[in-house]
């Protein structure tokens with residue numbers, strides 16, 4: 049994947065350079081077709097998946113226009129965060145262009161919710177872009193977590209390094225059936241909500257090819273937490289990327305409860321339809 053400069057008013061687009069004619073897909077909510085594992089955009093059967101992390105880093109670090117050339121249907125997952133993207137964007141720098149930025153100014157509340165799942169994403173009038181995230185998965189390990197981001201906060205060090213999570217009990221059957229390897233979850237925090245047997249730990253050690261795999265404080269020690277509320281921060285990273293699919297910067301406050309790619313992009317579609 050290669051992120052290239054683009055002229056003013058181009059917006060952010062993905063180009064599938066491995067396909068004939070290098071078809072281009074604008075990174076806008078109207079093109080979102082799937083949100084099951086990450087956010088996927090698609091035109092005429094040509095798709096790019098898991099665009100949210102690179103979108104989050106580009107948009108939050110001030111990039112409005114870019115052409116992203118990619119030779120695969122999915123962006124590189126790397127360590128599961130936007131850490132490398134943010135570092136690279138800061139290293140090469142951002143150039144100011146000759147055009148006025150267009151804003152979406154929130155004048156009255158707009159929201160999307162899935163009440164039975166406790167999911168709600170609200171957008172409220174405010175002078176500055178500001179995002180509050182709260183998550184509660186009824187987990188003893190995770191508890192209730194919150195995170196916050198406002199314009200001017202240090203995205204690169206506070207949000208970009210945060211990774212997603214998976215519950216061990218949701219993937220244990222894959223481990224037990226040898227359908228998943230340790231390397232497959234190197235980019236996710238593994239939450240151990242229910243007790244595991246010594247035999248299961250031994251099996252996990254073998255799969256991770258590490259002698260010292262154990263459960264520590266409710267987490268598998270395949271990796272170390274970067275923040276106590278890393279999961280809420282990752283949800284923030286994701287929502288910053290998904291809301292960038294509006295194609296305009298938001299002047300308003302986001303209050304998100306248990307957000308996910310579906311709710312985030314449905315809200316974007318709702319605003320675009322207005």
Ligand SMILES: [Zn+2]
Pocket residue numbers: 100101212282286
């Ligand atoms: Zn994510």
